[in-house]
Amino acid sequence: MPEVECEERMLIGGRLVPASGGGTFPDVNPATEERIGVAADATAADMDAAIGAARAAFDGTDWAADPAFRARCLRQLQQALAKHAEELRATIVAEAGAPVALTHGAQLDIPVEGLGWVADLAERYAWTTDLGVAEPYGIRSHRYLRREPVGVVGAITPWNFPMQINLAKVGPALAAGNTVVLKPAPDTPYTATLLGRLAAEETDLPPGVLNVVTSSRHEIGQLLAEDERVDMVSFTGSTATGRTVMRAGAGTIKKVFLELGGKSALLALDDADLKKAVGNAAFQITTHAGQGCAILTRLVLPRSRYEEGLEMLVETLRGWPYGDPTDPGNLMGPLISERQRERVRGHIATGLREGARLALGGGVPAHLPTGHYVEPTVLADVHPDATVAQEEIFGPVIAVLAHDGDDDAVRIANNSRYGLSGMVVSASDERARAVAHRVRTGTISVNGGLFYGADAPFGGYRQSGVGRESGVAGFEEYLEIKTIAETG
Template sequence: MSSSVERATTHWPTSSSSRLLVDGELRAGGAGEFPTVNPATEEILGFAADADARDLDAAIGAARRAFDETGWARDPAFRARCLLQLRDALTRNVGWLRTITVAEAGAPSLLTRGPQLEGPIADLGFFADLAESYPWITDLGRAEPMGVPTRRWVHREPAGVVAAITPWNFPHQINFAKLGPALAAGNTVVLKPAPDTPWCAAAVGELIVRETDLPPGVVNIVTSSDDARGAQLVADPRVDLVSFTGSTATGRAVMASAAASLKKVFLELGGKSAYVVLDDADLRAACAMAAFAVCTHAGQGCAITTRLLVPRARYDEAAAATAAAMSGIRVGDPADPGTICGPLISARQRDRVEGYLRLALEEGGRFAYGGGRVPGMERGFFVQPTLVTGLGNESRVAREEIFGPVLVILPHDGDDDAVRIANDSPYGLSGAVHGTDLERARSVASRIRTGTLSVNGGVWYSADIPFGGYKQSGIGREMGVAGFEEYLETKVIAESA
């Protein structure tokens, strides 16, 4: 077992096995345990509690009681205090959490200083502050609707029990982007993390029990190897709202299941975002940024730009510049502080990416760089950063989400054509525009139908910024005040004046 694996397992308070958090207690799973694997070495790190249907039923019941029978939903000051306790506990244990995250998620250590760990921990403070500063009651004053003197108030109230179902690619960021606003708003939560990263979530459960005053049942964390547990959680009538992040195909299934009981549903789904390079841009700088973006965390991010749109007259020059930039990006051990592109999460995901690489050739594409596994790396789920040339936007490789370090370069014939190509996608999550004339770049960005846009390298990720997409990239927003309000209901109280 490697040193990184040893550090990950020996920091557990009891053993190399994690536990469920149900109704304020840490417990074993009714279905036993399942292994969690280091994607950089293919070694088993340890085991996670495997919940059965009864475990999940108990977690939902605990969340329902905590919402209905305690004062949690009506005490924003207490909620803020608990969120700050959790933030501080996570901060004190950040070294332990970093080791787990690098080993289990294959996240490059460099990224844990930002969006993979430390950034999301700090973001909890934003939602703690919001719990106390938000205008929960708005006085609309006196009016006479239909001639009746009336005083009206708008109350914002928590939705109830939240089912939070999260993926493996940015486990802490996505877990906290749901837990933070849901708890600040006064909801109770059942969190079901992806089976590929159960320790990242279970570690949070350990800290909740040991180092916070969160009441029993307010947060329940249920790890499982069985997809049926997610379906059970969505269908349960005691759940009021489902917040799901994952693939568009699974999002459709979640939405269909939730429709039976008309639950509120928030979906953050896939993307195939365009990086638009205008003809007045610094081409080499833009191509280098696009190459870096698609290689970050091995391309395993829904908002990563995976289509590079460049002026047709400079297509070959752009392809060469992008390939050269890719050749300088380090692929390897995520524990190495210089690594940008680590492993894919699993053999299953590597097989998926390799399937798209074969498809690229079948569709008539070529590899300007990469195109297979990393030479000399016999262990770990590594794939080379890859630049695909020779395809059009109608190809499957240019239209479907691959979730790997694969960039497709496409030509455009000016600003209008670039906007057309960028928008010719079933997705609308993210994107980027690069150009010297700022007003022109802003004009292009304003016409691209996505939830977030970066202009000349601007960063849109922040606790106060709403994140989400158009079209098949999802419904609703996460983060920011808009994301917080996804977890609220609106009530109007009118009384005779």
């Protein structure tokens, strides 16, 4: 692979700058535990400057009024990202621990391609809608709707799929005519700062339209959510942090988009091809070491075939390749940090304490002494109300439950404070579809179908979030609606 590309500087007001206080923080490779480099550790003054630059660019330029120019800038950004794809690939693998194979999909290539879809949407979108003429109170009025950008958007992103989520927020927000302050997770700063550098050096984006602020301190993100100059906050992360962001935005009644946690279920009905169900479960729970909000972390098997399915899952995972994320043969790499590894191991211990049976894994792999790895882990005989069936673990741990028919499977799937994703497997598409319609989630797969794409809205019910990302619905999250009436 190419050398890892580092960018220590932030993008504020069109300039690549260090932190005003000169501070930095380390960027560490979770697979090697070695320092990749350092990133600027922003101060409150830096965040204030970035918000001020975004506000000035929105209020004082024609950016919001020119969708054709915005589309051109987004295509320039797409071309720059594609041109530097190999350097970006190496950086994502190094700082996120993401297997390189995944960078050819959701970690890099697909979201970069998706920028083109967003640019096309900006050009073809119906910015006005004619409501026709009416005569309220006898006043003849021609009414129409005008869709306008929200204003300044604060985008706060996590470390697990950094480029995908950065672009899922920045692309639609800019296409809609907003200006953006991006605050990435401290674990993956370079994926954001490199995006900022390419925007500054290889596009015509006006100064202040996109700003990137890195910091080791979460209170810097809090400032972004609280500031009255920011019109909207778009956040992806844990449900607990989402509540904090929502409270921070409440002070100024700003618009808040939240894409939060999940505890999604894979339902195998009693006529299911268990090999297909188990193959999907194994792939899901090991992909990026289970560090994804929409990953299917509960496998719900028919009670009459429970031991058969469990044994098949264990045998599938027993020889699963994992380890060095630079190896194209591995889809599972390390967890992001030692803190996260201890959190995952704590969940496994809780599961065993509450009565689950350890069918596979549960520990630190002996053949990987360096890096924050956990073995692929199968917890069997899990009660639907158990902690490991209710809490998001964010690691390669799957809880296996039993159901007694379609109604019971639906009940188990919906027995969650989350509602992000899911899958139903059956010999009958019609039967699987009927069950899928009853599962309360924002996305769901029928017999292995994939919902992921720039044109497909993504988000969840209940405590999995508020609003949708991607698709036309995700684009419209960044718009306001103005109703205009003219006499005559």
